[in-house]
């Protein structure tokens with residue numbers, strides 16, 4: 001049985017850190033309000049020359065280095081993003097060119113904050129189907145470029161960054177104890193599309209537009225959707241919350257993360273939280289959180305790790321990985 005095993009990881013953040021206090025001078029907000037409602041203390045904001053593709057390239061190179069591989073070893077580049085450098089070609093193709101790759105294939109995946117989970121699930125299918133042996137899965141975003149910096153209800157929540165994993169085909173026994181992606185569950189429901197969206201696009205306004213969100217509505221649905229899809233992943237593998245070593249959630253909001261963990265009976269010391277450091281980096285948030293917990297030695301080979309995300313669409317999903 002073929003399994004998709006994680007071989008390397010990498011991350012990249014813009015140079016500029018913006019603490020909550022700096023936003024107090026831009027909109028009517030406060031460090032206290034932001035910390036209490038979201039858990040966010042700072043975010044990184046891309047400057048001149050820093051783009052989704054440049055951050056994605058940096059994260060990809062770090063992941064390749066850790067894996068001891070070069071771009072020549074990669075068959076497929078998948079980039080999860082909602083903030084591409086251009087409408088087309090895909091940011092994945094842009095990164096492919098930056099890496100000097102003229103072989104293999106590359107494309108983007110757009111599932112907003114769930115993008116990285118969707119991209120991992122897609123990579124897993126290409127690997128298990130035999131179309132790719134090694135896949136670079138990248139989540140990269142520059143949400144600062146689609147924020148309305150006069151809207152305090154959204155501009156304080158997001159940040160920029162990128163993270164990447166190298167997934168590799170490995171022959172295994174296929175039991176829950178063996179390494180690799182064990183199960184992936186994806187969901188979407190477009191009836192919620194107007195609760196979190198960008199008010200522009202090539203085919204409507206011909207502009208890039210700005211992010212708009214009904215925050216309370218998103219909050220209301222988040223915990224139920226997240227816990228539902230995680231339970232599906234447990235059920236498919238015959239595992240429970242007790243078997244889990246780490247929950248690595250999409251980092252949108254501390255209250256959503258805590259609420260989901262509590263409902264699932266996962267203790268907070270098994271939950272990786274980086275929303276305080278990065279803000280909500282959409283499709284980049286899971287690989288950025290993974291890279292923090294791998295760098296500091298919390299996540300180790302053999303650990304059972306649940307990745308989950310929920311975002312615009314709505315889209316949501318969960319992936320269970322034996323690291």
Ligand code: ACO
Pocket residue numbers: 028029030033034037038113152153154156157196213215216217218219222250251252253280310311312
């Ligand atoms: N600073 C100060 N006050 C603010 C700010 C701000 N940045 N933003 C809103 N307020 C005010 C509101 O105007 C409102 O004032 P009013 O009572 O005078 O009308 C008050 O704070 C309360 O606003 P609510 O929207 O009710 O605040 P809530 O407790 O719901 O928190 C938040 C808002 C943080 C957006 C919350 O709804 C939330 O976390 N929603 C989930 C949204 C999310 O995380 N989205 C990320 C993308 S989706 C995803 O990744 C899952």
